[in-house]
Amino acid sequence: MATTFEAVAEIISETSDIPLEEITPEKNAFTDLGIDSLDFLDIAFAIDKNFGIKIPLEKWTEELNENKADVDEYFILSKLCTRIDELIAAKDA
Amino acid sequence: MLLEYFQMIDAVEDLDPDNGKIIARADVPMESTVFEGHFPGSPLVPGVLLIETMAQASGFMLLARMKFEKMPFLANVTSAKMRTFVEPGEVLLVEAELDHDGSGFATTKARISRDGKKICDSKLMFRIMPFPNDTLKNNMLDRYSQINQSSTG
Numbered sequence: 289m290a291t292t293f294e295a296v297a298e299i300i301s302e303t304s305d306i307p308l309e310e311i312t313p314e315k316n317a318f319t320d321l322g323i324d325s326l327d328f329l330d331i332a333f334a335i336d337k338n339f340g341i342k343i344p345l346e347k348w349t350e351e352l353n354e355n356k357a358d359v360d361e362y363f364i365l366s367k368l369c370t371r372i373d374e375l376i377a378a379k380d381a
Numbered sequence: 382m383l384l385e386y387f388q389m390i391d392a393v394e395d396l397d398p399d400n401g402k403i404i405a406r407a408d409v410p411m412e413s414t415v416f417e418g419h420f421p422g423s424p425l426v427p428g429v430l431l432i433e434t435m436a437q438a439s440g441f442m443l444l445a446r447m448k449f450e451k452m453p454f455l456a457n458v459t460s461a462k463m464r465t466f467v468e469p470g471e472v473l474l475v476e477a478e479l480d481h482d483g484s485g486f487a488t489t490k491a492r493i494s495r496d497g498k499k500i501c502d503s504k505l506m507f508r509i510m511p512f513p514n515d516t517l518k519n520n521m522l523d524r525y526s527q528i529n530q531s532s533t534g
Contacts, residue, residue, distance in 0.1 A: 326456060329486045329506060336483055346485040346509075 292339075292369040292376075299334040300365075303327060313366035318359060341375040382407050382434075384415045384426070388524070389434040390475065396445055396531040401479025403442035405528075407434055407493075409471045416469060426467040428501070432458055435491035435503050439477040441525060443487055443507060446479070449522055452513075453487060457506035465500050467493075473500065485509050 290298070297311040304327050317323045323331065332343045351357040361367060382389050395404040409426055416424030436455045443453040467473065477491035486509055492502035512518040 326508075329456060329483075329508065333481060333483060333486065333488060333506065336481060342482075342484055344484050349485065 292372050293365065295338060296335060296365060296369055296372065299338065300331055303330045303334060311365065313369070315365055316360055317363040317365060317368065335372065339372060339376055341372065341379055343372070343375070382409055384410065384413045384430060387433065389430065389437045390441065390528055393441060393529045393531050396442065396529070398442065398446040401442060401446060401482070403438055403477050405438045405441070405475040407473040407475050409467060409469055409473065411469045424469050428463045431463065431467065431493060431501050432461050432503055434473070434475055435477060435493060435501070436505055438475040439489035439491050439505055439507065442477055442479065442489070443509070444521060444525065447509070449518065451509050451511055452517065452521070453507035453509055455505060456486065456508040459504040459506060461501065461503040463501045465498070467500060471495055480504070
């Protein structure tokens, strides 16, 4: 069974046409991989579907816009995967 | 349909916002300046306007679902198939259903048929955003009240 990171990397690669080997846990989806907000909607959609969760993009965007959070907190892939795992755990609880 | 004004939906016939479903009607006009160019001597509703029609049906469903608190903007035509031509004077059935209710976005599956025959279908994604101003919000509310013939929503 693929890890959360492997599944997310596969989704990003397919959605954004980025070679899988370039997608590593320390990369930021936006600043390092060059994914834009529209592409990230496709990624969020695929992640939601794949894991049966709802990534709280609106809340994250709001926090970023209000400078209450840094973009790295949500969009460095290792951190994104941690948050996905938390959402999966909350769903299963 | 008033093609020039992008008023594609003439009536909402059935609406179930909670379950994310809508059935609407679109009456293709006999005459439109659009037909002068598309195409001379052989008027057809452009495929992009059929996509817009499916997007608007999806949009009214999403607006009703969100109680007009936010506005869905078409962000991605994930797929669209045009299966047959649409000519002036035709009456179209436009159906859309919610596929995924995401955070800040939604996806729908929509289709248009005529007399039970499938004309086109699409998968669409919408970015859900605040209304940019009250003018748009009030316009959407007015338009919705004009076309809504369903018993719900």
